[in-house]
Amino acid sequence: MNLKDLILQEYKTFAPNASTAVPKVLREESIKQLSEWGIPTIKQEEWKYTNLKSILETPFKLNGGNGKAEGLHYYNINAYKLVFVNGILNATLSDTKGIEAFATLKSISEAEPAVLEKHFNKFHPFKDGLQASNLAFAQHGVYLHVAKGKVLPKPIIVYFLADTTQGPILAQPRNLVVLEQGASVKWIESFQSTGNDTSFTNICSEFFLHQDSHLEQYKFQEENDKAYHVGTSQVVHLEKSYSHSAVMTWSGALVRNNLNIHLGAEYCEAHLYGLYLGNNNRHIDNHTLVDHAKPNCYSNELYKGILDDQSTGVFNGKIWVQKDAQKTNAFQSNKNVLLSAKATMNTKPQLEIFADDVKCSHGATVGQLDEEALFFLRARGIPVAQARLLLMQAFSDDVLNKITIPELQEEITATLAQRLRP
Amino acid sequence: MLSIKNLQARVEEKEILKGINLEVKAGEVHAIMGPNGSGKSTLASILAGRETYEVTGGSITFEGKDLLELSPEDRAREGVFLAFQYPVEIPGVSTINFLKTAVNAIREYRGEEAMDAVSFLKMMKEKTKVVEIDETLLKRSLNEGFSGGEKKRNEIFQMAMLEPKLAVLDETDSGLDIDALKIVANGVNKLRSKNNAVIVVTHYQRLLDYIVPDYVHVLYNGRIVKSGTKELALELEAKGYDWIKNENTAV
Ligand SMILES: Nc1ncnc2c1ncn2[C@@H]1O[C@H](COP(=O)(O)OP(=O)(O)O)[C@@H](O)[C@H]1O
Ligand SMILES: [Mg+2]
Numbered sequence: 001m002n003l004k005d006l007i008l009q010e011y012k013t014f015a016p017n018a019s020t021a022v023p024k025v026l027r028e029e030s031i032k033q034l035s036e037w038g039i040p041t042i043k044q045e046e047w048k049y050t051n052l053k054s055i056l057e058t059p060f061k062l063n064g065g066n067g068k069a070e071g072l073h074y075y076n077i078n079a080y081k082l083v084f085v086n087g088i089l090n091a092t093l094s095d096t097k098g099i100e101a102f103a104t105l106k107s108i109s110e111a112e113p114a115v116l117e118k119h120f121n122k123f124h125p126f127k128d129g130l131q132a133s134n135l136a137f138a139q140h141g142v143y144l145h146v147a148k149g150k151v152l153p154k155p156i157i158v159y160f161l162a163d164t165t166q167g168p169i170l171a172q173p174r175n176l177v178v179l180e181q182g183a184s185v186k187w188i189e190s191f192q193s194t195g196n197d198t199s200f201t202n203i204c205s206e207f208f209l210h211q212d213s214h215l216e217q218y219k220f221q222e223e224n225d226k227a228y229h230v231g232t233s234q235v236v237h238l239e240k241s242y243s244h245s246a247v248m249t250w251s252g253a254l255v256r257n258n259l260n261i262h263l264g265a266e267y268c269e270a271h272l273y274g275l276y277l278g279n280n281n282r283h284i285d286n287h288t289l290v291d292h293a294k295p296n297c298y299s300n301e302l303y304k305g306i307l308d309d310q311s312t313g314v315f316n317g318k319i320w321v322q323k324d325a326q327k328t329n330a331f332q333s334n335k336n337v338l339l340s341a342k343a344t345m346n347t348k349p350q351l352e353i354f355a356d357d358v359k360c361s362h363g364a365t366v367g368q369l370d371e372e373a374l375f376f377l378r379a380r381g382i383p384v385a386q387a388r389l390l391l392m393q394a395f396s397d398d399v400l401n402k403i404t405i406p407e408l409q410e411e412i413t414a415t416l417a418q419r420l421r422p
Numbered sequence: 423m424l425s426i427k428n429l430q431a432r433v434e435e436k437e438i439l440k441g442i443n444l445e446v447k448a449g450e451v452h453a454i455m456g457p458n459g460s461g462k463s464t465l466a467s468i469l470a471g472r473e474t475y476e477v478t479g480g481s482i483t484f485e486g487k488d489l490l491e492l493s494p495e496d497r498a499r500e501g502v503f504l505a506f507q508y509p510v511e512i513p514g515v516s517t518i519n520f521l522k523t524a525v526n527a528i529r530e531y532r533g534e535e536a537m538d539a540v541s542f543l544k545m546m547k548e549k550t551k552v553v554e555i556d557e558t559l560l561k562r563s564l565n566e567g568f569s570g571g572e573k574k575r576n577e578i579f580q581m582a583m584l585e586p587k588l589a590v591l592d593e594t595d596s597g598l599d600i601d602a603l604k605i606v607a608n609g610v611n612k613l614r615s616k617n618n619a620v621i622v623v624t625h626y627q628r629l630l631d632y633i634v635p636d637y638v639h640v641l642y643n644g645r646i647v648k649s650g651t652k653e654l655a656l657e658l659e660a661k662g663y664d665w666i667k668n669e670n671t672a673v
Pocket of ligand 2: 462463464
């Protein structure tokens with residue numbers, strides 16, 4: 001059975017017991033969309049370079065099974081912790097003690113309907129079959145509602161582990177994070193997988209930022225070479241809110257990250273950072289959108305990639321400056337280093353500007369390691385492999401420096417250095 | 423220490439060096455002069471191991487080893503140092519950062535223990551004084567936004583840190599004012615000993631007032647066409663390079 005039919009069939013078992021926190025009409029509408037649109041194919045403009053066909057016939061299990069968290073790698077940080085295995089929360093391994101003083105933390109299936117109605121599924125510029133499927137199955141995932149003026153005293157880290165030791169797994173977590181006025185959160189998502197079978201994570205995380213709130217969100221992907229990942233993160237900004245997103249990918253078979261930022265009120269600021277390391281046959285696709293809907297907002301985007309072997313990278317960066325959005329400042333840069341003649345990178349900035357008083361810039365480069373710099377370092381006695389590593393680290397530091405949690409920055413930097421070492 | 427015999431080299435189809443002979447002994451300072459485009463930087467780059475040049479004939483022996491067989495990093499670890507005519511900028515790599523790696527890579531090659539952070543910083547402090555280079559500069563991305571003089575001083579600082587046996591300075595004096603020139607010369611003179619040798623590639627005799635050479639060679643059109651003592655530099659200064667050019671086209 002193909003993936004679409006598999007999902008449609010599973011829905012029949014799932015729907016009668018689905019939580020009503022997520023309105024039934026939304027689920028029904030979405031499952032209909034999936035049925036009409038199907039799983040995205042390369043015929044769709046947004047999926048031109050990323051082909052999901054190799055998992056269309058995989059006999060995925062959708063309901064989590066009894067996955068184990070063995071082999072999960074915990075980051076060395078002091079943080080609230082949530083562990084999901086095959087899309088289902090493992091409460092024993094989670095620890096969020098004390099968070100109640102600052103926020104309401106629940107499963108999305110138990111979310112407060114009034115809050116959900118105001119903040120859930122509010123921005124979906126490129127809804128496709130997979131996003132529709134995710135919404136239809138919105139049941140497991142984090143609902144975090146941070147109260148007015150509250151600053152979470154430590155970051156919250158959510159681990160999503162796919163355990164394929166019992167067979168292929170499809171997980172579709174759905175998260176909603178609402179920051180009330182002046183609230184502040186550092187949110188980390190870590191994706192991992194164990195076992196030798198195929199995993200497919202189809203995730204969506206939504207962030208709703210009220211006035212003067214402050215979000216930092218990180219996405220670290222270290223799933224194994226059998227892992228497929230399609231994820232959408234959406235940030236909706238209200239007045240004077242601030243977001244800082246960093247997405248880092250260094251493993252997985254195929255990874256597609258969508259990051260959509262909606263600057264829906266004045267004086268908002270959004271920073272978007274990405275780092276991706278491709279090797280072997282890895283495919284890493286980052287699609288971003290910054291939607292400047294209102295005047296006086298600032299956005300800054302920097303995505304960098306290093307691609308080796310036969311790996312492929314895709315970057316598509318959209319900036320929309322709507323008619324209203326005068327005095328917009330929007331910057332975008334995508335830089336790539338190809339280490340092998342067989343690695344490929346497709347990069348495409350896409351600016352659509354309908355206001356006249358704006359400052360926008362974008363740039364994309366695809367090149368090799370600087371030969372002159374390499375010769376210089378060797379001429380100073382540094383062996384060629386180490387010299388290359390130094391240059392690659394220098395290249396990625398711009399993005400790694402944007403991890404504001406020092407222990408985490410240190411750990412990820414060390415992990416990536418290990419990965420880059422020949 | 424260094425013995426270059428009948429060295430010929432080309433880049434793509436262009437012949438650049440047409441048979442260079444040069445003997446440098448420990449303790450000596452050699453100056454190589456000559457008009458633009460005569461092959462001075464090519465010679466310096468080949469000594470350091472730049473792969474864009476193809477050596478088509480001849481040999482280079484350094485301390486008894488066939489230099490042409492060694493990778494650029496091994497040449498450096500054997501004690502060859504090139505101060506680049508055009509110092510490279512490397513975003514994100516600070517001088518301190520790569521020097522720490524370089525110093526230890528060289529020590530490892532010699533079978534010495536890695537230098538700890540404290541000793542490294544101490545050594546760095548001493549050497550910054552010699553070339554009067556601002557320490558904050560060394561923490562910044564290599565040469566990015568540095569003035570011409572700062573870049574050249576940084577090259578000499580690196581030389582001081584790495585303590586090479588043979589230093590090749592490729593037009594380290596160009597673009598320097600007289601004060602900076604003295605500082606650079608002072609840095610080089612501090613390195614001079616009976617165990618080390620220096621090859622100074624320069625356009626002008628000005629630098630040779632401060633780094634006094636034992637021998638002066640004139641490179642023209644891929645060949646050393648004249649060799650002499652420091653008086654030759656003065657003669658060149660007085661007569662200009664046309665003198666050399668005319669003499670060599672006449673032949
Ligand atoms: N990488 C290169 N590609 C092509 N020509 C080169 C290259 N390097 C040097 N040359 C040529 O070789 C000749 C010698 O250059 P160079 O060694 O830089 O001279 P100098 O340092 O004496 O000014 C010049 O004609 C120059 O144009
Ligand atoms: Mg030159």
